[in-house]
Amino acid sequence: MSTSVITPSTGQNRWNHLHKVLSKPGPFSDEDWVPGQDTINALESSKIFGAGGLGCEILKNLALSGFKDIHVIDMDTIDISNLNRQFLFRQADIGKPKAEVAAAFVERRVKGVKITPYVGKIQDKDEDYYMQFKIIICGLDSIEARRWINSTLVGMVDLEDPESLKPLIDGGTEGSWLSARGQARVILPTLSSCIECQLDMHAPRPAVPLCTIATIPRQPQHCIEWAHQIAWQEKRKDDTFDSDDMEHISWIYNTALERSHQFHIHGVTFQMTQGVVKNIIPAIASTNAVIAASTTSEVLKIATSCNPYLENYMMYAGEEGVYTYTFEAEKKADCPVCGNLARNMNVDANMTLGDFIDSLGEKAEAQLKKPSMRTEEKTLYQRFPPQLEEHTRPNLQLKLRELVEDGQEIAVSDPAYTIDFRFRLHFK
Ligand SMILES: [Zn+2]
CATH class of the missing domain: 3.40.50.720 (NAD(P)-binding Rossmann-like Domain)
Structure with a gap:
């Protein structure tokens, strides 16, 4: 050998x-x-x-x-x-x-x-x-x-x-x-x-707005989403959609295909239909x-x-x-994890605190889904415990300019993370 x-x-x-x-x-x-x-x-x-x-x-x-x-x-x-x-x-x-x-x-x-x-x-x-x-x-x-x-x-x-x-x-x-x-x-x-x-x-990545799906589909996937999210609700309300049921998938596929023909969009396939409704990445x-x-x-x-x-x-x-x-990506001094400065954030002073909180989920520099926040002096909004949530809830209706000053720093926490995120708010 x-x-x-x-x-x-x-x-x-x-x-x-x-x-x-x-x-x-x-x-x-x-x-x-x-x-x-x-x-x-x-x-x-x-x-x-x-x-x-x-x-x-x-x-x-x-x-x-x-x-x-x-x-x-x-x-x-x-x-x-x-x-x-x-x-x-x-x-x-x-x-x-x-x-x-x-x-x-x-x-x-x-x-x-x-x-x-x-x-x-x-x-x-x-x-x-x-x-x-x-x-x-x-x-x-x-x-x-x-x-x-x-x-x-x-x-x-x-x-x-x-x-x-x-x-x-x-x-x-x-x-x-x-x-x-x-x-x-x-x-x-x-x-x-x-x-x-x-x-x-x-x-x-922003989700495709429902209005695009409902009114002006541009891609084959939009037609499938329409069949899945809108047409199914209208036509088959009484059936619970099951992505493993072949008859259900076939129905979505045929409905999406019909819609794609109406809008002259090509490319709807059975496999793509399965992929979109099951959220499988192809x-x-x-x-x-x-x-x-x-x-x-x-x-x-x-x-x-x-x-x-x-x-x-x-x-x-x-x-x-x-x-x-x-x-080589740069280390940032205002990184909430490895830096020591608050991160600058431009905001509309007339926005309500509630809208600001919702916007943190979408903002690229924050991406926080369940934030609570405070300034050095006061709590702006706190999700837990329930008593504190109730106490700070009225702030959600107030405008940012009624709660913080231009250039003021806030500390934001989120249950998904163990650290605080510091942002310095600048009024636009
Ligand atoms: Zn860092």
Whole structure:
């Protein structure tokens, strides 16, 4: 038997190529980097934490990159709609927790790797838990979860203790109709630009207004939404819509098709109909693969110092061809997480406090859904406890100029986050 045969079942030869890479300096490797066994040990002993919707790709990549101690959190169970792109899951796994099934699958395939799953939310764990890891890699699908892990990791940094700084590698793909965009970011909490610094680069995509859907559809998806949200209510009020019922989907499809003909819009298909009503994001398996590969290779570089890591933001656009662009996002002094100044916000002084509060959900620089707020002197609006809510509720009707002064600072809290957000309000 030839010794060059790779035998994945025993595992050892699987890493030969990787060990070669890790045993010689590259053109950009640090001067103080000693290639060889130490680097390999650093890789194998690095405890890595991973979470999120890019989980299958990231977990597979980490295991195949030689990491041996991986912890993974995911709260979801496997749905039939996951099977086309989340390749660690099979028909028989439907209904089981993703974290456990993925961990067992990768452990079976890559011998010697230990994967510890936890079924739940990243927010269930505290600083002590995150402190055990060397690197955190996330492919989370919600901005709320990203902001939470970001502020937690920034809050953990103790300048006296270098071990308390946990690099955060964040990968994201945009989930919306027909989009194939994504980004990979390397964040060194407190040292480099953080997720909160970059918040306004990820403005919430406005939902298609109901009036567009109702009156002037422009895209095939608008016709499907019309059939789903409006026509169903009018024509089949007594049937509860079930997105798994083929007759229901067919009805939506035919109704949407008819409407698309009226407005000379092309492209309504059965598959798109299913995708829109079930909110399934179509055909971005390849985007996930690109972003997961990029983020995992950053983890490898940081764990072993074999090459310089990304500084600090790579964006990917794959709708027409393949395009990537890398730049260094700036750390912001008015970042509510890693900066120390209040963030400036222009507001209309005649807006009511209630409207202002509603607007914070949409404003790119805030994106807070359930804010409470106060000035240094008084509480403007407080959601909890109920007595305080009742007491501050009349303020919602007042205009901003009756409550705060031009240039005044307010502190905003939101149940999704552990920190306060400071904004300085400037009247337009
Ligand atoms: Zn920041």
